Amino acid sequence: MHEMAVCESLLSAMEEAAKAQNFSRVTRVRLAIGRFAGIEVEALRFGFDVVTRGSLADGAELVVLEEEGTAWCFDCSDTVPLNHRLAPCPKCGGERLLPNGGTEMKIKDLEVM
Amino acid sequence: MCTVCGCSGDGATISEAHGHSHDHAHSHGHDHPHTHTHADGTTHSHAHGHGHAHGHDHDQHDHGPHHPDDHHHPAPDAGTLDYGTGPARAHAPGLSQARMVEIETSILAKNDDYAGRNRTRLDAAGVLALNLLSGPGAGKTTLLVETLKALSGRLPCAVIEGDQQTDNDAARIRAVGVPAVQINTGKGCHLDAHMVGHALEKLPLPPGGVLFIENVGNLVCPAAFDLGETKRVTLISVAEGEDKPLKYPDIFEGADLVLITKADLAPHVDADMATLEANIRRINPKADILTTSSRGEIGLSRWIAWLEAARAARLNDLASAREAEASALRAAAGGAR
Numbered sequence: 461m462h463e464m465a466v467c468e469s470l471l472s473a474m475e476e477a478a479k480a481q482n483f484s485r486v487t488r489v490r491l492a493i494g495r496f497a498g499i500e501v502e503a504l505r506f507g508f509d510v511v512t513r514g515s516l517a518d519g520a521e522l523v524v525l526e527e528e529g530t531a532w533c534f535d536c537s538d539t540v541p542l543n544h545r546l547a548p549c550p551k552c553g554g555e556r557l558l559p560n561g562g563t564e565m566k567i568k569d570l571e572v573m
Numbered sequence: 574m575c576t577v578c579g580c581s582g583d584g585a586t587i588s589e590a591h592g593h594s595h596d597h598a599h600s601h602g603h604d605h606p607h608t609h610t611h612a613d614g615t616t617h618s619h620a621h622g623h624g625h626a627h628g629h630d631h632d633q634h635d636h637g638p639h640h641p642d643d644h645h646h647p648a649p650d651a652g653t654l655d656y657g658t659g660p661a662r663a664h665a666p667g668l669s670q671a672r673m674v675e676i677e678t679s680i681l682a683k684n685d686d687y688a689g690r691n692r693t694r695l696d697a698a699g700v701l702a703l704n705l706l707s708g709p710g711a712g713k714t715t716l717l718v719e720t721l722k723a724l725s726g727r728l729p730c731a732v733i734e735g736d737q738q739t740d741n742d743a744a745r746i747r748a749v750g751v752p753a754v755q756i757n758t759g760k761g762c763h764l765d766a767h768m769v770g771h772a773l774e775k776l777p778l779p780p781g782g783v784l785f786i787e788n789v790g791n792l793v794c795p796a797a798f799d800l801g802e803t804k805r806v807t808l809i810s811v812a813e814g815e816d817k818p819l820k821y822p823d824i825f826e827g828a829d830l831v832l833i834t835k836a837d838l839a840p841h842v843d844a845d846m847a848t849l850e851a852n853i854r855r856i857n858p859k860a861d862i863l864t865t866s867s868r869g870e871i872g873l874s875r876w877i878a879w880l881e882a883a884r885a886a887r888l889n890d891l892a893s894a895r896e897a898e899a900s901a902l903r904a905a906a907g908g909a910r
Contacts, residue, residue, distance in 0.1 A: 461762060461794070462762055462763055462793070462794035462795075462797055462798070465761065465762075465763070465765065465794075465798075466680055466681065466797070469680050469681055469682075469683055469684065470680050472683060473676070473678070473680065473682065473683065477674060477676060481674055483672075483674065487671055491680065496823075497797075498793070498796055498797050498823045499797075534858050545822050545856075546819060546822075546855075555855050556854070556855070556858040557858075558826065558857065558858060558859065559826065564679060565679065565680045565681065566676075566677060566678060566679055566680065567676040567677070567678055567679075567680055568675070568676065568677060569673050569674060569675045569676055569677075570673070570674045570676060571671050571672070571673055571674075572671065572672060572673075572674050573670070573671050573672075
């Protein structure tokens with residue numbers, strides 16, 4: 461359940477942005493979460509509600525944009541699309557793959573007041 | 574008071590290297606007054622009662638390129654897209670309007686920033702730092718104790734221990750004469766770079782030596798948090814089942830080395846070593862894989878050899894980087910003459 465720590469980090473990023481950019485309330489947060497970022501979106505939503513309670517983002521809408529995954533195929537020596545960690549390479553059917561895209565979790569933007 | 578960061582308390586407790594602990598729960602609080610002053614001198618004291626909180630429903634991509642000249646805020650960050658400059662010119666006194674603030678940064682940027690600071694510190698001391706990850710009971714602490722005994726008198730070492738509770742593990746390390754700091758994460762399921770930064774303040778770093786960071790036993794959460802380590806080492810014992818790497822890929826994916834531990838137990842638990850290794854390779858084709866046992870014949874020799882090679886490579890890399898810096902400085906001095 462490291463999603464809770466991720467949400468705390470998100471809250472602290474919003475609080476810093478609030479100071480730097482002069483807003484006092486966040487009404488919507490858009491995140492981009494990669495398929496291989498190791499984040500369970502439902503756990504993230506739960507954590508978000510708990511962590512933001514009473515904060516500047518209390519009640520904010522959480523929008524999660526899920527980003528597709530890609531992986532380096534050691535057999536093709538190429539980056540290929542991959543939507544499941546244990547799926548074979550869509551080009552050669554090989555299994556020697558290491559994710560190289562969709563591994564990040566980012567804050568895209570905030571709707572603020 | 575927190576000298577590293579001015580932090581807002583992570584609830585973790587960090588012991589001294591010799592074994593006492595103090596509570597590290599800062600409570601600077603999150604006291605953000607909802608009052609602020611705009612460039613035009615207007616001071617808002619937001620009661621959020623403006624009646625159009627969600628009324629704008631911006632699709633910000635329809636607003637075209639952003640116009641820096643339209644910004645109303647003093648020195649906004651370059652990354653700001655201010656959509657609050659609509660018809661209402663919303664910063665009139667007593668009026669507020671939703672706007673979009675583009676962030677485009679990793680959610681864990683702060684952790685990564687602390688990890689970078691840890692890395693700088695470890696680089697300066699020439700320390701090889703290893704982040705040891707595994708599920709609970711894979712044998713991290715026993716491996717460490719036996720490793721430290723084997724390295725005694727050969728390599729200077731230090732240890733950071735992470736557990737939710739107790740300083741049992743740090744006590745086991747100190748018992749073999751190596752300085753250890755215990756981090757108790759409380760409810761936390763992983764170490765983060767911030768906690769490790771605080772632990773580093775209390776730990777005499779062994780210049781040119783090895784720092785072992787034993788993460789909280791957990792096959793999931795620690796994977797996401799960079800601690801500033803040089804290498805990641807994931808342990809899996811033969812008793813855990815061959816398909817663990819497939820079930821919990823993240824922790825294996827980022828590993829530089831996977832240590833298969835408790836190999837002496839393999840015959841007793843019907844471990845299929847070839848399948849285990851194939852599953853590790855499937856998740857991480859790049860990792861080194863070594864089989865060890867802290868007890869019995871298989872022993873730790875290959876792991877110790879890996880460690881010594883990794884340390885030598887680390888020191889050579891750092892030395893080359895510093896030589897390059899020195900030549901650049903000499904060249905600059907020569908050029909100025």
